[in-house]
Amino acid sequence: MSDSGNGNGAKKLSTKAWVWGGLSTATFVALLVWGPWWIEGHHLKDGEGELVSGAGIIVTGFRTMLIAIAAGGFTAAGLYYTRERHRLERNQFEHAQEQFAESQQQFQTTLRETQKRDEQQAKLTREGQVTSRYVEAIKLLSSQDDTQRLGAIYSLERIMRDSEADHDTVVTVLAAFIRQHAGLGLGIPRPGEAVQAAVTVIGRRPNRNEAARLDLRRTDLTGLDFERGNFRRARLSGADLRAANLRRTDLSGAWAPEADFRQSYVISTTFEGANLRNAHFSTGNIPVGVREFDQVIIDPEAGTNTAPEEEQS
Secondary structure, eight states: OOHHHHHHHHHHHHHHHHHHHHHHHHHHHHHHHHHHHHHHHHHHBOTTSOBOTTHHHHHHHHHHHHHHHHHHHHHHHHHHHHHHHHHHHHHHHHHHHHHHHHHHHHHHHHHHHHHHHHHHHHHHHHHHHHHHHHHHHHHHHTOSOHHHHHHHHHHHHHHHHHOGGGHHHHHHHHHHHHHHHSBTTSOOSSOOHHHHHHHHHHHTOOOOOOSSOOBOTTBBOTTOBOTTOBOTTOBOTTOBOTTOBOTTOBOTTOBOTTOBOTTOBOTTOBOTTOBOTTOEEEGGGSOTTOGGGTTOEEETTSOOOOOOSSOOO
């Protein structure tokens, strides 16, 4: 029901009330004046046409009855009018509630759409910023200057932490950087500071599901610091890890056949489930009775890393 419908209903009710009120008043006045004569006229006069002695009582009683009936009628009409008015007001109230509910629903829908658009715009903005930072970092990573390379590596780490969607890409890029600058057979005398930074960043990357294994196959990682790093399931086959600091490093599930761990510092290192077939170890590197070391090659003449178990103050 619309507002115009409710308004027309109220006008019709008011018009009906005035019409019926006018007709009822005219009828009441006519009955009050002439009613006793029309209805009780044969009781008011005698056979000679004279008023009987009780005519006044009859007229008064008739008019009293008529007034009582009129009062009842007015009361009934008032109750009817009040009921109809209440019904119209209730309908108007229900209509107002419906309109309010519709307005609330429209507001909520508009708000959700606005929030969704804002979120999409914010996401696009963030992605644009991340892409810009990523492109700039890649440019610096290809620089010949070690300072710029370090800045690029730590910028990529920030991108990896801020954007879960770019996690795998950053890890893959850093691993490729290590293979490019510390690959076996490249004639590089020793891994540089930038390679160490890349290893450190990879080792402390967030713990997330990764699409592929970390690929560090046939890399020269001699003397690098892997302490407390996360290198679970890393591909290290043929890698040279001699004299590397592997203290408390997680190498569980690593694929490291023929890797060289001689003189490496492996105190509290985790090798659970690692493939170490034909990997090279010094005599003092191997915990006794650990299944993962069943197929390793022990070099008793290689010597062991004599670094202390705890850092010196």
